[in-house]
Amino acid sequence: MTRTGLLGGSFNPAHAGHRRTSLAAARALRLDETWWLVSPGNPLKRDDSMAPLAARFASAQVKAKRGVARVTAIERELGTVYTVDTIRALVRRFPRRRFIWLMGEDNLAQFHRWRDWRKIAALVPIAVVARPGYHYRARRAPAMGWLRRFVRPAAMARHWTKWRSPSLVLLRTPLDPTAATAIRAADPDWHRSSGNSLNPEALRDGVTRRLLYPRRPFAQISTRSA
Numbered sequence: 001m002t003r004t005g006l007l008g009g010s011f012n013p014a015h016a017g018h019r020r021t022s023l024a025a026a027r028a029l030r031l032d033e034t035w036w037l038v039s040p041g042n043p044l045k046r047d048d049s050m051a052p053l054a055a056r057f058a059s060a061q062v063k064a065k066r067g068v069a070r071v072t073a074i075e076r077e078l079g080t081v082y083t084v085d086t087i088r089a090l091v092r093r094f095p096r097r098r099f100i101w102l103m104g105e106d107n108l109a110q111f112h113r114w115r116d117w118r119k120i121a122a123l124v125p126i127a128v129v130a131r132p133g134y135h136y137r138a139r140r141a142p143a144m145g146w147l148r149r150f151v152r153p154a155a156m157a158r159h160w161t162k163w164r165s166p167s168l169v170l171l172r173t174p175l176d177p178t179a180a181t182a183i184r185a186a187d188p189d190w191h192r193s194s195g196n197s198l199n200p201e202a203l204r205d206g207v208t209r210r211l212l213y214p215r216r217p218f219a220q221i222s223t224r225s226a
Contacts, residue, residue: 017049
């Protein structure tokens with residue numbers, strides 16, 4: 001059994017907050033691995049604000065160095081759009097792993113908007129990481145009205161593999177103010193200036209070991225592509 005944390009998101013771009021969140025969660029939950037699931041798209045976000053997958057994937061690879069996480073775009077292979085379908089597919093494909101879903105308080109605040117969010121909670125335990133400015137909103141979120149009865153003590157987080165789902169643990173991790181929204185506001189063209197990280201041979205999936213774009217020449221793997 002490999003204890004595996006799943007941190008899903010757009011990574012638009014990946015940043016130091018993702019890295020610190022993963023390290024803190026890995027310590028608290030005693031994870032063997034953390035997977036960053038770089039989504040091809042996000043149903044809750046506008047498409048015109050989303051950088052190309054290649055650029056977001058590359059930015060995640062940079063931040064996940066030195067064993068912080070395995071970067072994957074496996075949703076692209078699975079053909080899944082919604083988290084509930086992705087988790088269901090991963091549980092089937094990797095029966096020797098125990099998965100726990102990692103999310104920030106900002107996502108907990110809008111968790112009720114996710115497709116079949118109760119089914120997500122029934123599939124895997126959920127660990128919530130503190131985010132600046134979201135403490136009260138997360139705890140008063142509509143989803144918490146249902147999830148509150150399944151909250152487990154943070155002091156017992158390392159025992160999460162023994163919990164029955166639904167289970168939710170609120171981790172007491174250091175706050176990190178980094179936000180992708182602020183990074184994009186400061187540099188809207190961040191993905192256009194990251195060409196050096198888009199070597200096609202470097203864009204290898206950390207889980208499936210496949211190249212992100214295996215049969216396309218470098219000229220087509222452009223940060224300007226849709």
